[in-house]
Each structure stands twice: as C-alpha cells, then as structure tokens.
Amino acid sequence: MKKVLLSAACLGTTTAFAQIKDTLQTKNVEEIVMTASRKKENIKEVPSSITVVGEKQIQSQLTVNSDITSILQYTVPSLGTNSGQTSNTGQTLRGRQVLVLIDGIPQSTPLRNGARDLRVIDPSAIERVEVIKGASSIYGNGADGGIINYITKRNKTNQKISGISQIGFTGQQSGGTLGVRASQLLSGKINKFDYTLSLAYERTGYMKDANKVYLTPTYSTAKMDNYNGMLKLGYDINENQRVEASYIGYSSRSNLNLGLKTGIYGVTPTIGEGEGKSLETTPQGTPKNHNIRVSYDNKNLFAGTSLNVNLYYQDFKTVYGYSDTFFNGGQSNVLSKKAGARFNFDTQLWNSQNSQGEIMYGTDILNDQTVQKLEDGRFWTPNMSMTNIAPFVLAKIDLFKKLTIKGGLRYENIKVNVDDFNTLSVIKNDGTFTKSIFVDGGKLNYNALVGNIGIRYNIEPYINLFGSFSQAYSINELGRILRTSTSETIKNLETKPIIVNNYELGATGQISNWLNYELTSYVSTSKLGATFVQSADRALVIKRAPEIVYGVEGFLHFTPVKWLQFGGSYSWMEGITSPDDNGNYSAKINNSRISAPKVLAYLQVKPIPELFIGVDMLHSFRQNRFEPNTKNGLYAYGEGYVPDYTVFNLKVSCEVYKNWKVSLGIENFFNRLYQPSIAWWAARDSDFVNSLGKRGTLVLEYKF
Template sequence: MKKAFISAACLGTTIVFAQVKDTLLTKNVEEVVMTASRKKENIKEVPSSITVVAEKQIQSQLTVNSDITSILQYTVPSLGTNSGQTSNTGQTLRGRQVLVLIDGIPQSTPLRNGARDLRVIDPSALERVEVIKGASSIYGNGADGGIINYITKRSKTDKKISGISQIGLTGQPYGGTLGVRASQLLSGKVNKFDYTLSLAYERTGYMKDADGVYLSPTYSTAKMDNYNGMLKLGYDINDNQRVEVSYIGYSSRSNLNLGLGTGIYGQKPTIGEGEGKSLETTPQGTPKNHNIRVSYDNKNLFKGTSLNVNLYYQDFKTVYGYSDTFFNGGQSNVLSKKAGARFNFDTQLWNAANSQGEIIYGADILNDETVQKLEDGRFWTPNMNMTNIAPFLLVKIDLLKKLTIKGGLRYENIKVNVDDFNTLSVIKSDGTFTKSIPVAGGKLNYNALVGNIGIRYNIEPFINLFASFSQAYSINELGRILRTSTSETIKNLETKPIIVNNYELGATGQLSNWLNYELTSYVSTSKLGASFVQSPDRALMIQRSPEIVYGVEGFLHFTPARWIQFGGSYSWMEGITSIKDDGDYSAKINNSRITAPKVLAYIQAKPIPSLSLGIDMLHSFKQDRFTTNAKGLYAYGEGFVPDYTVFNFKSSYEVNHNWKVSLGVENVFNRLYQPSIAWWAARDSDYVNSPGARGTFMIEYKF
C-alpha cells in the first residue's frame, strides 16, 4: 500500500510527491518522482499535503466495491463519506466543493453542480488518484476544497502485447439477482508507438439493507449497466518529443423498476417496493461521458525550456430520477460540453551545485456550455456559456537541497453568456405553486488575480515542515441561483464569485524504518461563500455569506515486518459563518458541507508470499451541532448524525504467475446503519439505509 503526498502549486502547475512506502510489495523507497499532468518534481520539495491512491490500493478496494465514491471514502482522510447512491452530494473535501478531473480534463459542472462528477469512470482504468487538498486554481473554476484527478493507465511494457483479464460476481445473502463484472486491459509497444486499451462492463444486482429489504430506488446504484472504454495511443517522435491521443467513454444507466415507499425521518427508512411501479420514463444515471485529449511534449523546445500542450473535449449528460417538485412532474438532466487548451512552459533559470531556480508559465483556455433541462425539453436553467482565459506564472527556488520556496500568480478572466429563459412553476411544501416568470439573460464578467506561496524545510528525515497559502476562484452554482430567480433580469441576482483563501501548516517524516507520519492543520476563508439552506416553506436556497472552515488531519503508517503493515488516519473540521456579514461568526455551516470526524484504519498481511489478507475500518463520529425548531424539526443539513462503524474484508491468492483469485466482503458484519446524508438532510425521502453485507469474487489472468 502506497502512502504518498503530493504538493500542488496552486497556480501553476506543479505537483510533487513526498515520501512513499510500499513495504509489502517492494523495498523502501526514499525518493520517487511522479507526475500529475503538468510538472515533475522531487519528493523533497513538497510545500503541502496530498493523498495519492495508488494502483494497488485501487485494485485492492475494487475487490470490495467498484464504486469509486466508496473507494475514495476509505482512502482519503478529509473527504466526506459517500451516500451509497449515484449522487455524491455531501462528499465534500475539507468542507468545500471539489473539482474532479480525468487526466486533467474537467469533469465537474460547477455552473450547475449536479453532484454526479465523482462517478464518471470505472476504477479498472485508473493508475492512481491524486487528491490535492485545499483551495487550488491549478485547473480553474470549481476547486474551492481541492482537486481529485483520476490518472488513467498507460503502457509500461516493451512487449508488443500484454494484458490483464478479470471477471467476477457480486451478490448479497438475501436472494435476488447477482451482479457480474468483467474488464480487459491490453497494452504494448511497437517501435516508437505504444498503446493502452481498457474495457470494462458491470451489471449490478439488487441492493438490499442488512435486513434484506430493497434500498430506496432514488439515485440507486442497483440494476445498473456500467460501461467504460479507454484507448490511449502514443508516439515518441524522438528522445525529446512525444505525442499522445486518448479517448475515454463512460456510461451508467439503471433499469431498476421499483416503486418508492417513502419513510419517516429517524423512524422508518425510505425503501424500494413494488416491481413495475416506477414513474421514470428515462433510465437514471449518466448515459454518456466522452473525453478526448491530445497532448504534445517537447523536453527541449529551446535551451533550458520544455513545453507541454494539452487539447481536450468533454461531452457529458446525467439524468436524475422522477420528481413532482415542478408542475406536471418529470425527470431533469444536466448537459455539459467543455473544450479547452493548456499551454505549459518550463524554463530553467539556473542550476548550481546547491541551488536551482526555474520559472513555469503559460495559459489555460476553457469553454464550458452547461444547461439543466427536463427530459421533456423544458428548461430548468438557461443555457450558460462560459469562456475562461487564464495566464499563469510560477517561480520555484531550491536552496541547499533542504529549502524549497514556490510562489505564483494566475489571472482569471471569465465571461458567461446567459440566455433568456422562463423559470419553472414549482410546487411548494404547502401545495401552492410559484409562478413561472420570464428572466432576461445577458453577460456576466468576472476578473481576479489569485496567488499562492509555499515553503518546505527538510530538517531531518524524521521532521520535514511545510507551510502554504493558496487561493481558489470559482463561479459555483450559478445555475441554481438562476433557476430560482424572482427577478426578471439576471442583473439583480447575487452571482458574485467565490474566492477562497487557504492556509496550511504541516509536518511529515519517517521516525524509523517502520513508522511514517503526517500531521496537517488548515484554515480556509471566503468573504462570500455559498451553502444550501432551507427557506420557510422548506425549499432549498443558496445562502451567500462570509465563511471560515478549519480543521486537522493526520495519519500513521506502521511496518514492523515485511509481511505486515497497519495504520490509520483521523480528520476533523469545523465551519462557521457570519450570516449578517457583521463579523459575528456565531452561526455554523451546516452538515451538508461540514462532515463528521472520520477515522480510517487498516491492516494488511501476507502470511505467505502468495496470500494477502486485509481489513479496512471506517468510523464516522456523531454530529450534534444544531437544535430543532419550534415544531421539533431539523432544517435541511442540520440533522443529528449518529456514529457508525463499518468493516470490510479483502483477500487475494496468487495461484501462479498468471492467475489470481480474490474475495472481498463489504460491511462484513452485516450492520444495519444509515449513511450520514440520511440524517443530516432531515427529510423523509433521504432517510435510507446503507447496503448490508455484499461479497465480490474475482478471477484474474495476467499475460
């Protein structure tokens, strides 16, 4: 299991890995150079912390659950727990929204955040996941809490063809249908050409709780057909130049035909019942997510300067379940198309025996077209067309092989064209309607200069200190603000952007040959944040107010012997806001963003070289931060969240060099519990149970 940390210079473009330990699989490594799409650096130059989920961790977690949101909740300390559904609502990073990427291509839809951006690729196609924690503007709009970058697999062999074939079954001990999963990876190299082909298909079975009752069909991951395909082609022009082209396609659709049995918050869970009672006419899920990327690298464009160019295109659609919130009911979707280019130059300023300096500069260009409609064609938000041009500059200085200083600037120049539209007539909680009104669109302009600075001092192997300041700039949830407009022109709406200032201080090191650690504290502030709150008629609206989020996180990793390793992590955060903008931060940001403290623990053992056994534990602490109103009801996001503990079991056995079998069990003790969102949402429809025990058996053939 690899534990790594990466530092990302907020603006620029730099990603660095710190200490990496892979004690069960390889010998100890003191220095590793890895890449995250923009710039390679040495691990001793890290000014902040990042979690890297390595390929072997992904494959190990895949034995238990193929849902990437589940994999991340067990491997990223400061990421919120998942909902167990297709939506990643509430799965924030350090209390703020996260920007999701695939090989640097934006997947999130910040103009209308539909919370479907984490489940956009099959884990079998991933080489690693890099999680940059804290505000960042490396990739532009939407990274208030950080970045999750899915790095896809690449060819690592000189053979003409090599590959991995996997097939498996999933199921629960309550009867019903089994799930099936299959994936195929092919890679190779022919002269100067190399290729990687990845295909995956999964048909999930029914999902039931620990009592064998069907889970709620709303945003359900049951009875889904998941497809993923990736083709990556590379050509080495010469020793200095390389061209790479890739396509990634993902589709996830449900044909779960269950009715909805709405429960009572805190008493009776919402469940699925009655075959053939679904009101959905379109399968919910993400029917398409197409990503195309073309990259060009030149290590020696001219003396001391390298160049990286990335061109990309994304076409995304996600469909939600039936809702009677609006007049005549229906299903909504989010449609998004992005096209962009990144130009990255790296010039060496000097390179002496004990010091060196370099400057990284370039520009990012992005066009993002996003809209939310109903499946019958009615507009819920208008068409929003955003163009973002952002030049950046980063300076890095290394002194005495111990001290690293980085600083940078990025200029955000954003223009959004909003079409004229009519708001939908929405049904209030008391049964009355809000009338549809025409809203005149127009142009919105945003400009800002954001910066970052970081410093790391490698004192001794057992103590390395880092501190950083970074900013993020985003136009978050513009679509939701527009669709609930009560004004006939967008000029009267509060659409100011969110600028987040993130301060981080931490220490990392290796106390002995068998103990690694990291401890980080952070504070992030914003003069005008954005949170979901509940209006008097219990409808959701966005509250804009000053915010402060702060917290701590850390981990310990023990390797007392080569055949066993264990460790754990802890994360805690708090968020406060000044609702009246008077400097009185006595109000708390609700639990939809401020997740409960979380402990992750693991143990991995290889009693014999061919057998691997492991147990993962997730403990989510209780949250009791708010009180009920006069009617004894919690507002949205303020519900009391009880604690819960879940254990997963995973194992694998290498029959020989080519064959391996694995068995994993999620919720191995079949505990009946609810995900955090079921409690903090404080709504009957959201009060659902989590899945009971669920097993996965897989066979793998490697050649």
C-alpha cells in the same frame, strides 16, 4: 515445508471462495506526482498536503466495491463519506466543493453542480488518484476544497503486448442481488508507438440493506449497466518530443423498476418495493461521458525550456430520478460540454550543485457550456456559456536539497453568456405554486488575480515541515441561483464568484523504516461562500455569506516487519459563517458541507508470498451541531443529528498459479444495519435510507 502447506491451504480454503495473492498493500504515497504543479515532481518538493491513492490500493479496494466514491472514502482523509448512491452530494473535501479531473480534463460542472462528477470513470482504468487538499487555482474554476485527478493507466513495458483480464461476481445473502463485472487491459510498445486499451463492463444486481430489504430506488446503483472504454496512443518522435492521444468513454444506466415507499425521518427508512411502479421514463445514471485529449511534449523547445500542450474536449450528460417539485413533474438532466487548451512552458533558470530555479508560465483557455433541462425539453436553468482565459506564472526554487520555495499568480478572466429563459412553476410544501417568470439573460464578467506561495523544509527524514497559502476562484452553482430567480433580469441576482483563501501548516516524516506520519492543520476563508439552506417553506435556497472552515488531519503507517502493516488516519473540521457582513461569525455551516470526524484504519498481513489478508475500518463519529425547531421539532436541511457508525471490510487474495489470481472481498463484513450520514443530516423523509448490507465480491484475474 511449512510454506508448501500454507500454500496448499490457501488454494483449498473453501469451494465457495478462493483467494488471490497480491503484494502487501502500502499507504505510502508514490514519489512522483504531477497534479500539484502540472508537471512531474518529487512529492518531497510539494509544500502542501497530498494524498496519492496508488494502483495497488485501487485494485485492493476494487475487490470490495467498484464504486469509486466508496474507494475514495476509505483512502482520502477529510473527504466526506459517500451516500451509497449515484449522487456524491455531501462528499466534500475539507468542507468545500472539489474539482474532479481525468488526466487534467475537468469533469465537474460548477455552473450547475449536479454532484455526479466523482462517478465518471471505472476504477479499472485508473493508475492512481492524486488528491490536492485545500483551495487551488492551478486547474481553474471549481477547486474550492481541492482537486481529485484520476490518472489513467499507461503502457509500462517494452513488450508488444501485455495485459490483465478480470471477471468478477458480486452478491448478497438474498435473491436477485447477483452482479457481474469484467475488464480487459491491453498495452504494449512497437518501435516508437505505444498503446493502452482498457475495457470494462459491470451489471449490478439489486441492492439490499442488512435486513434484506430493497434500498431506495432514488439515485440507486442497483440493476445498473456500467460501461467504460479507454484507448491511449503515443508516439515518440525523438528522445525529446512525444505526441499522445486518448479517448475515454463512460456510461451508466439503471433499469431498476421499483416503486418508492417513503419512510419517516429517524424512524423508518425509505425503501424500494414492488416491480413496475416507477414513474421514470428515462434510466437514471450518466448515459454519456466522452473525453478526448491530445497532448504534445517537447523537453527541449529551446535552451533550458520545455513545452507541454494539452487540447481536450468533454461531452457529459447525467439523468436524475422523477421529481414532483415542479408543475407536471418529470426527470431532469445536466448537460455539459467543455473544450479547452493548456499551454505550459517550463524554463530552467539555473541548476547548480546546491540549488536550482525554474519558472513555469503559460495560458489556459476553457469554454464550458452547461444547462439543466427536463427530459421533456423544458429548461430548468438557462443555457450558460462560460469562456475562461487565464494566463499564469509559477516560480520554484530549491536550495541545498532541503528547502523548496514555490509561488505563483494566475489571472482569471471569465465571461458568462446567459440566455433568456422562463423559470419553472414550482410546487411549495404547502401546495401553492411559485409561478413561472420570464428572465432576461445577458453577460456576466468576472476578473480576479489569485495566487499561491509555499515553503517546504526537509530537515531530516524524520521531520519535514511545510506551510502554504493558496487561493481558489470559482463560479459555483450559478445555474441553481438562476433557476430560482425572482427577478426579471440576471443583473439583479447575487452571482458573485467565490474566492477562497487557504492557509496550511504541516509536518511529515519517516522514523526508521517502520513508521511514516503526517499531521496537517488548515484554515480556509471566503468573503462570500455558497451553502444550501432551508427557507421558511422548507425549500432549498443558496446562502451567500462570509465563511471560515478549519480543521486537522493526520495519518500513521506502521511496518514493524515485512509481512505486517497497519495504520490509519483521522480528520476533523468545523465551519462557521456570518449571517451578514458584520464580521460576527455566530452561525455554523451546516452538515451538508462539514463532515463528521472520520477515522480510517487498516491491517494488512502477508504471512507468505502467496497470501494477502487485509481489513479496512471506517468509523464516522457522532455529529450533533444543531437543535431542531422548537415549534415543530423538525431539523432544517443539513442540520440533522448524525449518529456514529463503524463498518469493516475484509479482503483476501491468494496466488493460484504463476499468472492466475483469485480474490475475495466482503463489504460490511458484520452486516451492520446503519444509515449513511446524508440520511441523517438531510433531515428529510425521502433521504432517510439504509446503507448496503453485507456483500461479497469474487474476482478471477489472469495477467500476461
């Protein structure tokens, strides 16, 4: 009788907000992952720290905010907090740049890091997100801090057709903020064929802070049309062979037409005001991100050996807001095309009752063509064409079903062709010009042997120990270095790659059935890093110097009873650098890479099967690592004092009928007026912006 009354109360809570039923969300990672070694394996065999954001977590967070950068900041320790804008500048992983993938297809543009690689897919198409924390070379260029791999949805049934339909609305307590989103998932299997079709559309409204003031139009997600489509087709040739082809297309464009009112750093925020005052002629956003992939799997190519072949192509363009930092001003873009192939062989060396051994080997081939131009056709960077051929080998030994040893080598052979170009005339802060110069292009060659080794000892369920050493190799921000050339030839520029050495120790386990935990410590070093710093005229340049980044992170997850779960995570890091090659690490890496300590906490209650209630909290600690200039009292870029802030989100879901759900999410539940971390550490008037105020999302779902 009590259950019936509770269900009735759930269905009739208010006329404005209904609630949906959902399974009680869990922070436990899934058992099987594939990003760590490019094949399916049990997570208990991986000797490093991994975060897996499951499908239910994604859907739960999607109820609050559809921005994938927001979803990740609430679910991944050691990932920096987001900016609330289209740019993911500052959202580093363990203090270094991250390589973003979709089903293994690289999305990042390390040749010219435009910080738009996280928002390249709609969350409705994602089955889970696998995050490898710490330097990794397993997918090639750009993974200094780790890998974020979006694994897209696939067919899971034998039905001819099944699916999920969703329609949702977002809004704030002020006019003009109403937004709408809709998504449709269809999947099924017909004989040996299977398919998955995902479509999503979102139209956002105006974005306002807690005082109902328009947020800055720069890199804004307001008044934006977001489209996402995915088609995945598979065919099982026989029990050992399968082919699969997929296309994923994403587009986001903002027609926000607000003027910009620049504030004063630390005093008044930069805001948007007045219709029809924008200087932009091209909508901001990512107008195209096309991904095509074809794969072939053979589980028994010959005795004890399997084969996986992946062919892929990506075509990407993102557009930035108006800037007057160069002569005549304008909007810039980053254009990138990638074509690649991965050939993986996996040979079982032995498989006895108490031990097994295998070796994986193959070759990766990648061509990456990247350029940054202005919308009027002027080149900001030259055309850069990188060809990377990398053979690799990885060995794995499992002993006594408790001890796993893994090690591998990868040989990076990279060639970059750089076109001749003219640098842009740049306006300095004092009003003077840096004149355009002609720069001879040429060929750059890079070669290196990088490796990894790790060990994991699963002593008992309550204590599992792991330790690893891994390396990453990347040519990061070559375009940024080239576009600020003062030399007439690229051979005189400092373009050496970044090689990161990552050391990690950790422990994880499960105590009884009510507590899961993990604690990890790490150190990463590089003889030549890359950090944005401010020159004497307050222009941004890249500092190349030795670096050390170190930190700790951990999480606790409690399940005292079936209907209640709670827990959280904590992450802290520090980074130091040497002003020169003398080995004296007397300076700190600035806050653009070293995020403030972060606490994530959650409470999830499911008192009856029809009702789910969840609360998420994010607390970013105060960060005071630098002093302002004694002469003018100004902080340098990346060194600003960052105050702490705390944000709460609420999620409620309830089952209406058998296949119908209604959900309500409220972001920034207490309508806290605060600024994102980047607003403070950037220490610039134009970047001093407020965060989004209280916003609600209402979603209706039908599952069949």
